[in-house]
Amino acid sequence: MSDTITPLHASATAREISRQPDVWLEAAQKITGQRQDIDAFLTPLLANPRLRIILTGAGTSAFVGDTAAPALTQLLGRRVDSVATTDIVSNPREYLGEDLPTLLVSYARSGNSPESTAATVLADDVLTEVHHLIITCDQEGNLYKQHQDDPKSKIVLMPTRANDEGFAMTSSFTSMLLSTLLIFGGDDDRAVTALGRTVENIVTHRQDEIRQLAGASYERVIYLGSGPLTGLARESALKLLELTAGRIVTYYDSALGFRHGPKAVLNDRTLALVYMSSDTYTRRYDQDIVTELRSALGADHVIAISSEPMPDEDGRNWVLDELTGVNDAFLAVAYIVIAQLLGLSFSVKLGFTPDNPFPNGTVNRVVKGVTIHPLAPSDHKHTNGGR
Structure with missing residues (x-):
């Protein structure tokens, strides 16, 4: 399919919207190619009826979880929650208050927003048993690097073209959503x-x-x-x-x-x-x-x-x-x-530049200005063991 939406051929955002079908096909092929490893990671976790699944991200990445969670609840016949990283980071005691075995599914285009990595660290600090499924578009991002050697983590990297250059997340959103449905629901070429x-x-x-x-x-x-x-x-x-x-x-x-x-x-x-x-x-x-x-x-x-x-x-x-x-x-x-x-x-x-609608930097492609505050020692691991 063409990489352009005429007459906006100069816009990265336009290109990224129009080429999504090609990116989706590539994403689906990557999932199929990793199916054995993905299933080896997920199958023992899903065998536990007490497993809590949390889908998390910030902004558009959080809305991947909001869209996928009701469908996965029906598909898997089990509890699936969508909780933004911004909520986990600011209120870990509330959103991680149940010390259940947990699969934290983290979505991120770059993985460089402060909350992306902080949410996974907090889950490790607060919960007794947690595994991470990282679905991201950037292998140079902090989230990818943090989890690439963690035996309790599985990373599913999106196609390179899913890492949108434009300000707004477009193909990154759809690729991560589609990949989630294929990861948990199986390949669906049709x-x-x-x-x-x-x-x-x-x-x-x-x-x-x-x-x-x-x-x-x-x-x-x-x-x-x-x-x-x-x-x-x-x-x-x-x-x-x-x-x-x-x-x-x-x-x-x-x-x-x-x-x-x-x-x-x-x-x-x-x-x-x-x-x-x-x-x-x-x-x-x-x-x-x-x-x-x-x-x-x-x-x-x-x-x-x-x-x-x-x-x-x-x-x-x-x-x-x-x-x-x-x-x-x-x-x-x-x-x-x-x-x-x-x-x-x-x-x-309206006369804006779609690739950068905020040239004054008041809103950024990757969030800036967030300070991650440390937990008090008493807020770390639950005392009941979660079992």
Whole structure:
């Protein structure tokens, strides 16, 4: 697939969005090639019914966990928590309060943010038994180097091109999410191929419409989704917020949760995008909020993104029918590309440089200015042994 999204060929962000299908294929092949080692690491851990799995990262990397956790809970039939590194670092006694055997799955594009390494150190300090699965895009990063020789750690390195040069995480997010689903769920060539085909079609056929949306004078953009797609809605809102340097007000919520107060954000210059679930039960709630929003905002201001046909043929329904029958966590890998393109288009329309929307350095590609404070001696290992 082409490495460019015309006419934005000078933008690393544009290239990184468009080439994701190629990166996903490479990521899937890497997982297949490491399958024996990955299974040798995970199988004895998963055999323990008391194992707690925590998915962790900061910012977009945390939203990988938010999106994957509900799907992995269903897939594995066990508890899977998504807890940001920023929460673990600031409140280790609360978030690591149960001294259970733990698998900490850490996501990081560079692995150089202070919280990335601090969260794994804190887990080792606080918990009696912890193993680490590191999913990262940079083998030169601190997180990779910290764990490369640790016998209780397994590192899964993403393809080199997943280490985005641009400010916003795009292919790094989707590659780490897809790899998580393949690591725990097994190889799925059909899904990877369908995702790639879908994104090629989005880039080819939806760009003009997306650019028109960016030029339509919207001041607020709302993303809604249920289950795994709530985490995706959060990542979508962040992409637009980052790439427009906060110029566009963004919000996210679940399809049901939005009515409970957050609906107050709506005005006549609001665009709403609803990620439709592939689950027939959940989808009813998604459809209800689409209908309600179209009544409030007008049909043209609400886009339903779906893998299944929509009953309302008069509204703006973007149906990705190559993904019919694909579960929500996999759908998220393709759905997010629409949000990435929308953020990119808004950024260009507003006169920002997508690769560096904060030239004054107020927000950085890798977080700066964080001081990691030491734990008091009494806050280290639990005394009950966790057994």
